[in-house]
Amino acid sequence: xxxxxxxxxxxxxxxxxxxxxxxxxxxxxxxxxxxxxxxxxxxxxxxxxxxxxxxxxxxxxxxxxxxxxxxxxxxxxxxxxxxxxxxxxxxxxxxxxxxxxxxxxxxxxxxxxxxxxxxxxxxxxxxxxxxxxxxxxxxxxxxxxxxxxxxxxxxxxxxxxxxxxxxxxxxxxxxxxxxxxxxxxxxxxxxxxxxxxxxxxxxxxxxxxxxxxxxxxxxxxxxxxxxxxxxxxxxxxxxxxxxxxxxxxxxxxxxxxxxxxxxxxxxxxxxxxxxxxxxxxxxxxxxxxxxxxxxxxxxxxxxxxxxxxxxxxxxxxxxxxxxxxxxxxxxxxxxxxxxxxxxxxxxxxxxxxxxxxxxxxxxxxxxxxxxxxxxxxxxxxxxxxxxxxxxxxxxxxxxxxxxxxxxxxxxxxxxxxxxxxxxxxxxxxxxxxxxxxxx
Ligand SMILES: *Cc1c(COP(=O)(O)O)cnc(C)c1O
Numbered sequence: 001x002x003x004x005x006x007x008x009x010x011x012x013x014x015x016x017x018x019x020x021x022x023x024x025x026x027x028x029x030x031x032x033x034x035x036x037x038x039x040x041x042x043x044x045x046x047x048x049x050x051x052x053x054x055x056x057x058x059x060x061x062x063x064x065x066x067x068x069x070x071x072x073x074x075x076x077x078x079x080x081x082x083x084x085x086x087x088x089x090x091x092x093x094x095x096x097x098x099x100x101x102x103x104x105x106x107x108x109x110x111x112x113x114x115x116x117x118x119x120x121x122x123x124x125x126x127x128x129x130x131x132x133x134x135x136x137x138x139x140x141x142x143x144x145x146x147x148x149x150x151x152x153x154x155x156x157x158x159x160x161x162x163x164x165x166x167x168x169x170x171x172x173x174x175x176x177x178x179x180x181x182x183x184x185x186x187x188x189x190x191x192x193x194x195x196x197x198x199x200x201x202x203x204x205x206x207x208x209x210x211x212x213x214x215x216x217x218x219x220x221x222x223x224x225x226x227x228x229x230x231x232x233x234x235x236x237x238x239x240x241x242x243x244x245x246x247x248x249x250x251x252x253x254x255x256x257x258x259x260x261x262x263x264x265x266x267x268x269x270x271x272x273x274x275x276x277x278x279x280x281x282x283x284x285x286x287x288x289x290x291x292x293x294x295x296x297x298x299x300x301x302x303x304x305x306x307x308x309x310x311x312x313x314x315x316x317x318x319x320x321x322x323x324x325x326x327x328x329x330x331x332x333x334x335x336x337x338x339x340x341x342x343x344x345x346x347x348x349x350x351x352x353x354x355x356x357x358x359x360x361x362x363x364x365x366x367x368x369x370x371x372x373x374x375x376x377x378x379x380x381x382x383x384x385x386x387x388x389x390x391x392x393x394x395x396x397x398x399x400x401x402x403x404x405x406x407x408x409x410x411x412x413x414x415x416x417x418x419x420x421x422x423x424x425x426x427x428x429x430x431x432x433x434x435x436x437x438x439x
Contacts, residue, residue: 151216256277
């Protein structure tokens, strides 16, 4: 490993145009951004304004290039602007951008999704992960006739009211896991429990099952970094929910087509009653989906009485990007290649930390990962919060200056794509070693 900082490269970097744009944006968009974590608040400094992206690289408006491990927060598993997705989109756009009527594309994407997720008999397309979880919970409530839901501390399921209780992602980053504006009367129907604690779950379910409609979780918690389920936790969850007629919802918006083709449910061998998807299935366009068993999904209007709708749902461009992305992912050997890249990166980052004598914990599930600055094992929200966020902030800035783009918060997962090369990974390892040393 090279033990010298590339001062030339570091001096060259300028963020002048980004700074100017950010200043302007702050006057006319709340916080200057359209989603909170983008603002770099947790790490100090100004967000980069992006001009374009291709493959594993993202380019800012000042002309700097970065190896990108944010990947639009997960969707770009093929890398940015994949030729097959781009050319299909070009063709699709000529045919019009929205019809508000059924298309064969929706049927095709639904078929691809159901084939990959045999726990689902039917699936409904929506426009975001938030919509997917919100709708799935409504359906679970309609199906069971019960009001309460159980979620886990640090799990983020989008920003619907009842789900912004002890939520991860930006909510954790900014210390507002319980957002103002959520009526107490909503929040009181949300029971929050520590992740990986089957005992606490059992106690609550045995006491209150008559009022509990569903348990929703991220099977791998990507919104406080990357927290893996302990052996036995998911199966305990499955057993308990089945016993008491509670709908088990896997929020696989992040993990779907990410930790494996069939998501965390395939990876861990657990069949939920309902599944939420998003991110990867839109191939970079706004898509979410929720689905599940036939008897549950037949509750959804117009087949059943539970209402859920969307002007742009099943949008032809979004469906096209999703179809092309999944088709590439379904090719033989793709997930072996993804696993190889991810394990290469894991080894390189662990080695960099060890050589630089940095105290860190690294976790990975498929192509999502996180480095925490702690000596504790990270198994839940409380242990994730032991990570030294000021060290993370320095790490983030040091990496950015060396041309590596990580998520600007400790409590977010990193992602690697099919487009990342061994050279990208080597560059990342070198930058990590230097940055670990520096802090
Ligand atoms: C990103 C995410 C969501 C929200 O999706 P949006 O498209 O941002 O609304 C929900 N659940 C999980 C697990 C996510 O990672």
